Amino acid sequence: MKNGVKLLIISMLIVIIILAAGLYLFCQKTVEGTENESSVDEIVANSVEIPELTTNLASDHFIRIAFTIQTDSKKTKQQLEKRNFQVNNTIIKQLSGMQAEEIKGTEGKIQLEETLKSSLNSLLEEGEVEQVYITTAIIQ
Template structure:
């Protein structure tokens, strides 16, 4: 290569450093993108990677009434979905606490249902660390 041995070693070290820096950049960029929030997810991403179903939750509400609800919770990234599935007991607790103080009149119309979804979203976001809840969808609601 070069006639001077010191220049050859310096050239090889500099080349390896440049390759290492480029590799670290692409690895870190890939990690950052995988943890970042999904801005405009497709419906397939939402269904498969960003949504968690609570399952049927039945509890009594104000008076002698009870409610049976089921929610699908959409989160901002897959790490948040994993965390939320591990915190399923806290999710159910948040739903029960939120609906237990409501009356059937609070839950009958669209405005009341939107308020319930918003309250649950805020309560879940208070303990979620790896992302945020973006939407709470009511998939079943029966008040008796």
Template sequence: MNKKLLGIMLFIVLLIIVLGAVVIFMLKGNANEDGNKERSIDEVLESVVEIQEITTNLKSDNVVRLSLKLETDSPEAKEELEKRDFQIKDTVISILANTTAEDISGTKGKDKFREALKEKLNSNYMKEGKVKEIYLTSFNSQ
């Protein structure tokens, strides 16, 4: 009788483990489908704000000229960013005023600039959504 009871308990434990794994797999699969869904280029363009050319001095007395496109997470965020155009430009100029030409050169420097800008915009200005990506569409340093 002990062997029979032990077998039943072992079966129940294995059944619980298998059912738990199936539930976790299904929940994780649904989360990935929603979070990692690739948007079409038309959907991306519906949430992109273009910032016209900005020319400013760097900390190192160099001059930089750049244009940006900011991808938001929703059409509402895009509308908000369009209204905040002057604040975006001010933030870009402020960041670059404390940046040397060496700091912003190369891929790592530009990535660091993008991250700093995104963090400042999201934390200081955005109420209706977030800036997801920042694209440098033009960049010239002299």
């Protein structure tokens, strides 16, 4: 009988430990999900939308393109919004030196985003552009 009671107590402890571990993992997943949602809200709050621009490319094509620019803070966002004319100028200059073939593929778009990110960061007095997203692109 003593062995049966010991076995029952050990089994109960194992079940309790497994339940506790499961509850802990469930709580961790829930907390991670909440953090991701707030970070998306922060991204949106710190982003500047650049409405569709139309410009000629170096080839005999033109492009209509729009961007969303993610910054590191609201202060940087405000600074970028004030420099809207410089942002548009930087984008137009960059695009006017490119061939349509350079922008058509995924790699070309990624390269354009990285180049613009670097150029826009040079305009800022403080803070930084974290990411440039192409939201619309039509080459004709």
